[in-house]
Amino acid sequence: MLIDNLEMVKDLARGAVLLGTGGGGDPYIGQLLLQQQIREGRFVELIDASELADDALVVSIAGVGAPTVLVEHLQANDVCQRLLDRMERYMGRKVDAIIPVEVGGLNSIIPLALGAQVGLPVINADGMGRAFPHIEMTTFSVYGNTACPMFIENELGDAVTIEKTTTDRKTEDIARVVTGTLGAMVYSSLYPMSGHDVKTKAILGSMSYCLEIGRGIREARINYDDPFEGLLKILDQPENDRHAKILFDGKIIDTKRETRDGLHVATIKMIGIDDPSDVFEIEVQNEYLVATRNGETVCIVPDLIATLDRESAEPVTGEKLKYGQRLKILGLAASPIMRRPECLEVFGPSAFGLSEEFICVEDNKIK
């Protein structure tokens, strides 16, 4: 599929906010970068993993840093080009395609902007099926690939390479402290993989799903009185392993937030539109981790929590939430691969220090 017009980019960015589950960095910056490419006549091809040769060289390109800082950075194009160059020099061969490390947030769009700029296809897949705060939280890593060599660079040209580590968690720890030293926001090329790796380990079809969501919201505003009705027809298709429901309809009465160890940590408290005794809370570590309604867990990582304007169904990022805002909260099932025990170990509740067990969002009591 060729991404060749500005509306597709807006749709992608809208979908990426929803799949960013509160975090992942605001895709708006990526939208501007990609729209600039398209205006200048450089389009980008989104290809299915099945189109890759098994021995193709595929790499990820991603921003790393606190999303509250991320929104202030714009000169990503040159940095990403240099990161691709460094990866190619190290690997001793040309990169054949780019794969987003995460479909949620800024890192879904950055690869498209770079792909358009350098003429490389982007794969219709990713490693997170949403956004996560850590580099090691990918199906790539769970199934044996490593983030290294990971090339890091900022706009000043400061350049660091994490060449090899014993675990991707250590790569994450190093990338985090290096990012802090280099100004809280950097870009990276990482996860060099083969075409075969992508076909067997990635979350397939996630980029076109992102586009489908963004376009679906836009069209639902025209075709339905309540756009959520149209949106849920896309998100909730049990026959296709898609499950979604509205978890809450309310307004924000409190937000506590801080940037801690380079992470955006927050708690969002809401009450029902019609019933102030109906209390809803979301815990945030860059992304939404867990939602409780009247003290009961109704959605938990890696399942997705999304905050949307209750009238327009426009997805809203976590750092934009503010007192008094009226939202509908969606809960979405993660991709089946992400609910496997080996995956839950790396990005399930316990990986974030939560004591709750994972429960499937479709199994909660909310109708």
Added chain:
Amino acid sequence: MLIDNLEMVKDLARGAVLLGTGGGGDPYIGQLLLQQQIREGRFVELIDASELADDALVVSIAGVGAPTVLVEHLQANDVCQRLLDRMERYMGRKVDAIIPVEVGGLNSIIPLALGAQVGLPVINADGMGRAFPHIEMTTFSVYGNTACPMFIENELGDAVTIEKTTTDRKTEDIARVVTGTLGAMVYSSLYPMSGHDVKTKAILGSMSYCLEIGRGIREARINYDDPFEGLLKILDQPENDRHAKILFDGKIIDTKRETRDGLHVATIKMIGIDDPSDVFEIEVQNEYLVATRNGETVCIVPDLIATLDRESAEPVTGEKLKYGQRLKILGLAASPIMRRPECLEVFGPSAFGLSEEFICVEDNKIK
């Protein structure tokens, strides 16, 4: 000069403790590594910078980390070999010689052990003329070379490269946080330079001076009733720009120390052997920074403060100082190049947050 016997190594290590001015990491580990090489018949050539071709490729090899942790690490040989390999791969050519980044502490001996292992000469020069806590505190850096690319590795094989930064201070900051993440102690190859750079920017003759000091102490114990008398004949030669004096003769009554941000931070308090009202203090940041006698500054960085056993004149590292210990404290003039204004800016008192002006140790009131 060929370093081919165990006594030379002990002499070098003894001199390196004195020139380490309290820090630099205990050379004892380096002594063991180098003695092992020599026992196995691998000697190392110490060559003068003048013997280098102008276009020779010279690199430094150094341990980075808190010296209190440093003493617990032993498997440096393989790590240093890998670091040399990585530098050569990156530069696309063989390294011709190794230069110690600092003549004080462990990092004076590590390059010799590696040189013996791989058959490379080590240059009779360094970049600090003593030990300093930061990577950017070298004459190399002051006069325009950069520490990058800096290759970092630990015994587990975790490998990070600081490829390029806008300042060596930033390289230091990155190396420091990476070191903390990789286990508080790593080795590195850094400061790739030309032979011409070394001839014009290094502190020349410092390694043979280190050997001269270590041997001088050993011989002075035999030839003098008071070994300090013999030692001062080496250290205090005004005609050769060497100045030294005994700053204090006393015992330790208090030591305050902590490891903070990967640095060994301490205050050593002493009183006179015969006069408890005669008070002497040393401030430490890995190395001794400033010595005061009864509140008056008598020696300050980059001039060298050395703590020696008051009977045997054996130099003692800062982390080994303890309550009740009887010491003579020496003050030594830094190499003239290091007292230039552009050098004082990088490793003079203000670079360590001290408000005192630099004063030459030979100009204090102590006779």
